[in-house]
Amino acid sequence: SAVISQKPSRDICQRGTSLTIQCQVDSQVTMMFWYRQQPGQSLTLIATANQGSEATYESGFVIDKFPISRPNLTFSTLTVSNMSPEDSSIYLCSVEGWGTDTQYFGPGTRLTVL
């Protein structure tokens, strides 16, 4: 499976600020996704990061709050904008390789908003 890295691994931010999380894969992948995992909860899909076009957002998530970029087949960013304490979560990227529907997760970014 692909090696997936995320930066930063954790951060503590002030409310009203924004944080950009990076997801890097060591090989080209077809699909990249962003998930949120609130403390003690399950994983919720935020959006599908589409290469060269706008991301596809799930119900309850909007581009203004969670802008996503995917400039190529190995890299994506998720920005959490105008943060509030309710945004404190783990944010995970996942990838799906060529010819497979198996998703593998990055190590996650633990975000705390004060």
Add this chain to the structure above:
Amino acid sequence: GENVEQHPSTLSVQEGDSAVIKCTYSDSASNYFPWYKQELGKRPQLIIDIRSNVGEKKDQRIAVTLNKTAKHFSLHITETQPEDSAVYFCAANKAAGNKLTFGGGTRVLVKP
């Protein structure tokens, strides 16, 4: 949209016993059902998956069964060991596509 329910939310078993986690899904078009294990502070790790063209799949001490008619699937762990202690998540794909909907998770504790 797809809804996945997972039971139980917590499960405590004695080392060596079996553990069973059950999930139900709502979208009859779903055709891919992975299971992930998440240890504390770690990323979810795929442990087994099953597709709708098979009813059962085994990998050493882990097995998954699928009942398409009833729209439920289960994870079976035999001869549990302390290192099996973790949170387990089931998932189903939406409308036979790429997006996954996750169950609420089961916290498994294996007591030595």
